[in-house]
Amino acid sequence: MQVKFNFTNQHHCPAGVVHCEDFRFWQAIGLYLRGELQLDHYDLISLAGGGKNILSCDLNNAEDIVTKSINVSFDLHQANTLVIINHRDCGAYGGSQVFNHDRNKEMDFHLDQLSQAKAKLIARYPDKKIIAVYVNLNDEKNLLDISSID
Numbered sequence: 001m002q003v004k005f006n007f008t009n010q011h012h013c014p015a016g017v018v019h020c021e022d023f024r025f026w027q028a029i030g031l032y033l034r035g036e037l038q039l040d041h042y043d044l045i046s047l048a049g050g051g052k053n054i055l056s057c058d059l060n061n062a063e064d065i066v067t068k069s070i071n072v073s074f075d076l077h078q079a080n081t082l083v084i085i086n087h088r089d090c091g092a093y094g095g096s097q098v099f100n101h102d103r104n105k106e107m108d109f110h111l112d113q114l115s116q117a118k119a120k121l122i123a124r125y126p127d128k129k130i131i132a133v134y135v136n137l138n139d140e141k142n143l144l145d146i147s148s149i150d
């Protein structure tokens with residue numbers, strides 16, 4: 001099989017994206033990144049729990065796998081933005097049942113996680129743009145509401 005490669009002699013991209021590996025979300029997240037954030041190309045750092053990994057990693061340890069992946073984006077690929085994404089019903093956090101399926105309670109928790117992760121990243125990478133995104137799952141309507149948070 002041969003596949004067209006569009007990046008010959010191109011080694012830079014505008015952003016790294018840390019999001020959960022969950023198969024249910026990555027395609028929609030790709031649409032969001034392209035449509036809302038105008039990110040056509042980005043390093044995809046796919047890890048269970050998304051932003052949870054930022055909180056648990058050591059950003060000052062270059063051998064930490066999360067830190068190493070982020071640094072590849074920033075240093076090697078010269079990205080100036082990192083997007084961190086959490087989603088509702090994330091198995092890495094125990095899923096929606098941990099919140100008794102209370103959508104607002106779960107969202108508040110994730111917004112707090114994302115705020116903490118964003119603050120930690122800004123402290124370590126003050127010259128980079130950090131964007132935090134929450135993917136809310138509306139089961140009844142089979143819809144995702146995806147939005148960035150402050």
Ligand SMILES: [Zn+2]
Nearest residue numbers: 020022090091
């Ligand atoms: Zn997840």
